[in-house]
Amino acid sequence: METKTMKPFPDNFLWGSSTAAFQCEGAAHEDGKGNSVMDVRVQDPSICNYEVAADHYHHYKEDIALMKECGLKAYRFSIAWTRIFPEGNGEVNQRGVDFYNNVINECIASGITPIITLYHFEYPQGLVEQYGGWLDRRSIEDYVNYCTFCFKTYGDRVKYWLTVNEQDHVNHMPFRIGFKSTSVLEDEKKGYLANHNMCVAAAYAIKACHEIVEGGKIGPAVCFDMHYPTSNKPEDGLAWLDSMDLRNYYVLDMNVKGKYNPVFKRYLEDRDMMPEIHEGDMEAMKTNKPDFIGFNYYASKSISAFPADEEHPIGDLKIKLLPAEEPGAYKIVKNNNLTATLWGWEIDNIGLECVSRILYDRYELPLLITECGFGNKETPDENGYVEDDDRIDYLSKHILSVKKAMNVGVEFIGFCSWSFMDIVSGHSGFSKRYGFVRVNREEHDLKDLARSKKKSFYWYKETIACNGENIK
Numbered sequence: 001m002e003t004k005t006m007k008p009f010p011d012n013f014l015w016g017s018s019t020a021a022f023q024c025e026g027a028a029h030e031d032g033k034g035n036s037v038m039d040v041r042v043q044d045p046s047i048c049n050y051e052v053a054a055d056h057y058h059h060y061k062e063d064i065a066l067m068k069e070c071g072l073k074a075y076r077f078s079i080a081w082t083r084i085f086p087e088g089n090g091e092v093n094q095r096g097v098d099f100y101n102n103v104i105n106e107c108i109a110s111g112i113t114p115i116i117t118l119y120h121f122e123y124p125q126g127l128v129e130q131y132g133g134w135l136d137r138r139s140i141e142d143y144v145n146y147c148t149f150c151f152k153t154y155g156d157r158v159k160y161w162l163t164v165n166e167q168d169h170v171n172h173m174p175f176r177i178g179f180k181s182t183s184v185l186e187d188e189k190k191g192y193l194a195n196h197n198m199c200v201a202a203a204y205a206i207k208a209c210h211e212i213v214e215g216g217k218i219g220p221a222v223c224f225d226m227h228y229p230t231s232n233k234p235e236d237g238l239a240w241l242d243s244m245d246l247r248n249y250y251v252l253d254m255n256v257k258g259k260y261n262p263v264f265k266r267y268l269e270d271r272d273m274m275p276e277i278h279e280g281d282m283e284a285m286k287t288n289k290p291d292f293i294g295f296n297y298y299a300s301k302s303i304s305a306f307p308a309d310e311e312h313p314i315g316d317l318k319i320k321l322l323p324a325e326e327p328g329a330y331k332i333v334k335n336n337n338l339t340a341t342l343w344g345w346e347i348d349n350i351g352l353e354c355v356s357r358i359l360y361d362r363y364e365l366p367l368l369i370t371e372c373g374f375g376n377k378e379t380p381d382e383n384g385y386v387e388d389d390d391r392i393d394y395l396s397k398h399i400l401s402v403k404k405a406m407n408v409g410v411e412f413i414g415f416c417s418w419s420f421m422d423i424v425s426g427h428s429g430f431s432k433r434y435g436f437v438r439v440n441r442e443e444h445d446l447k448d449l450a451r452s453k454k455k456s457f458y459w460y461k462e463t464i465a466c467n468g469e470n471i472k
């Protein structure tokens with residue numbers, strides 16, 4: 001809806017930026033850190049691993065000084081669980097504990113609100129080896145113990161917490177849960193068992209946060225792409241409803257409403273993938289609701305009907321990274337109305353406005369954008385300067401969509417871009433860059449890891465300084 005006037009961003013809006021430990025810290029085997037599933041992941045050799053990353057572990061002071069110079073109000077980062085508990089449970093590693101104390105203190109001294117993700121893909125390999133990790137109920141207790149330790153140790157200074165990053169992406173990627181893929185159906189079945197245990201664990205972590213952290217606020221950080229029906233054919237509309245239930249709503253419905261939405265439940269039962277629900281599980285979710293919804297937004301998807309037939313029977317899943325199509329449910333097709341990044345992610349800021357309104361309507365909780373950003377290949381000039389106008393364009397349009405959603409009543413806590421400095425991309429190594437700050441390294445050549453400010457750094461600084469007045 002258009003309005004005659006536009007509401008400004010509130011004064012306390014958290015202008016932020018994000019990273020994740022395994023993608024930025026490096027020091028993968030330093031100071032007692034244990035292995036996570038990301039460390040042992042078998043990588044495509046053309047892409048770098050996480051050993052050094054952006055070396056934030058050794059550059060954190062410099063990086064936070066740059067955040068301060070940029071005027072960031074918030075820095076969202078994750079704790080590497082295995083720096084604190086190298087095996088995932090048992091002995092605490094004090095050097096890991098100290099590192100995050102230092103990062104938090106540095107943020108606070110710089111006037112930056114820390115927002116901590118407790119679990120961003122880096123599941124402890126030790127727990128996988130002890131009992132199969134998320135596939136076992138013991139995972140719930142270990143996660144809650146780890147979170148409780150973090151709340152007790154850092155909760156005097158950290159008031160914003162995120163339980164699980166992109167749970168849907170964990171569920172569908174066996175390597176992120178720590179098991180070897182067998183058949184897609186078996187993998188999916190295990191993924192939904194892990195999903196259930198994660199939701200129960202998150203509920204008890206929310207409880208612990210509320211009990212331990214004075215004034216603490218906690219929520220999930222889901223991935224929530226906008227989905228559209230490809231056409232006005234009723235079949236596409238129905239497929240769109242299915243994709244929203246099966247890909248977008250199911251985690252949040254468990255987190256916020258404490259229930260399996262009916263379509264998701266029927267889907268799991270019909271495909272023989274329904275996990276066992278133990279007494280008290282759903283009650284724990286229902287009574288321990290998040291305080292806000294954190295979500296990552298990058299792109300939208302166009303959804304078409306995909307009726308099952310002899311050639312494509314129900315259950316014939318062909319998953320590469322995520323279920324992109326499923327006979328009898330939906331498929332994702334190219335949206336010819338949008339342009340895309342070099343990696344085919346369709347750029348759609350209006351989708352962010354739609355998602356914001358959908359989430360706020362359905363869950364009635366304030367929203368925090370935990371990631372939003374533009375990945376690109378970049379060539380700097382001789383001073384390390386990058387003219388990343390595409391990134392500025394992407395971010396300013398997406399922030400405008402936040403402003404428009406806010407203008408019609410959606411409540412936001414803040415906006416965290418992905419990412420503050422260049423870090424290792426989740427799937428594409430160091431050649432896919434997202435930062436306001438360039439890190440001088442290439443895929444396999446570490447160079448000097450020097451930091452330099454890109455054009456977008458100055459643009460974001462100006463945006464924060466005028467509290468988004470320049471976003472029109």
Ligand code: BG6
Nearest residue numbers: 020165166296375425426427428
């Ligand atoms: C999200 C993740 O999926 O998207 C991040 O939370 C990830 O860890 C980001 O880096 C962008 O994805 P990619 O593959 O471009 O790095």
